[in-house]
Amino acid sequence: MILDWNWFFAAFAQCAAALIAILGAFIISKLIGEGEKEEKYAKIINDLIIKYNDLTKRISARHFEWYDRSTILYSRSIKDAITKGDFDELSDDEMIPKMRETKPELFGTESGLELLKERIEQYKPRKIDYEGVSVTLPPMPFSDIPPNGIWDNLNEEKEVINHLEIESNTLIEKFNEVKLDLTASKGNLAPIKVTIYILAIGLLFTVIYPLHFMPMRANEVPQIGFSVALVISNLTSLKGILLILLTLVIEGIFGYFLWIVSRIEKKYLNTFNKLDGKYFDISTYSQYFRV
Secondary structure, three states: OOHHHHHHHHHHHHHHHHHHHHHHHHHHHHHHHHHHHHHHHHHHHHHHHHHHHHHHHHHHOOOOOHHHHHHHOOOOOHHHHHOOOOOOOOOOHHHHHHHHHHHHOOOOHHHHHHHHHHHHHHHOOOEEEEOEEEEHHHHOOOHHHHHOHHHHHHHHHHHHHHHHHHHHHHHHHHHHHHHHHHHHHHHHHHHHHHHHHHHHHHHHHHHHHHHHOOOOOOOOOOOOOOHHHHHHHHOOOOHHHHHHHHHHHHHHHHHHHHHHHHHHHHHHHHHHHOHHHHHHHHHHHHHOOOO
C-alpha cells in the first residue's frame, strides 16, 4: 500500500482555507454593517443636538420671572402665608422651598424671591410708640387687585412652560437611549477584532505550515525539525517565495480589516464624545426645571 501524505496536507489546507474564506466574508459584511450603523447613530445624535439647541432657545424666551412675580403679587395663598408669618425668620435658601411649597406652580426665580421679601417687609406687623407705649399695628391689608385676564395669561404661560419641560425630559430619554445603543454597538467590534486575530494566526498554522511540506514522495513520512540552514533553504526556494507571497497577501487583507475596525472605533469614540453631560441634565435646559 502506497501512503501519500500530499493528499492529507492538500485537503487539510483546503479545508482551513475554505473556513477562513467563509469567516472572512462574514467579517466583511459585519464591518460594512457596523460602519453604516455608526453613520446612522452619528446622524441621530446630530439631529438630537440640533433639537436641544432649538429647545433651549425656546425655553430661554419664556417669562419665568414675570410668571413668578405676577403669581406672588396676586396669589391669595402667598398673601395668606405672608400674613400668617410663614416666611418669617427664614433665610433665602429656606424661603424658596417654602414659597414653592405654598404655591407649587412657582419656579423660585431670584426676581420672585426679591418681590416676596418686599411683600413680607411691606405687610409685616409694625411697631410704633404711642405716648411712650409700644403699640403693634396689624399688617396692612393687601390691596393688589389682579388686572383682567391676568390669570388666563399666567395659565397660558405655565402651560407652554410645562410643555417645554415635557419636551426636555423626552429629549433626555432619547439621548439616554442612543447612548446605550451606541455603547452596545461599539462593543460589537471587540469580537470581530478577536476573530481577525485568530484567523490571521490560524492561516499560518492551518494553511501555510501544511503547504510547506508539499510535495512529498510517496511513502515518505513527514519530519518536523528546525535548523537555520533548513529555514533559509525553504524561504529562498520557489515554494517558499510563493508561500511568503500568499502569507503577505492574506495577512495584508486581515491587517486591512483591523484598520477598518480601528477607524470605526475612532468614529464611535468621536460620536460618543458628542454626548456631552449637559444633554442628560434637566437643569441645563432651564435652571427652573425640577428633577
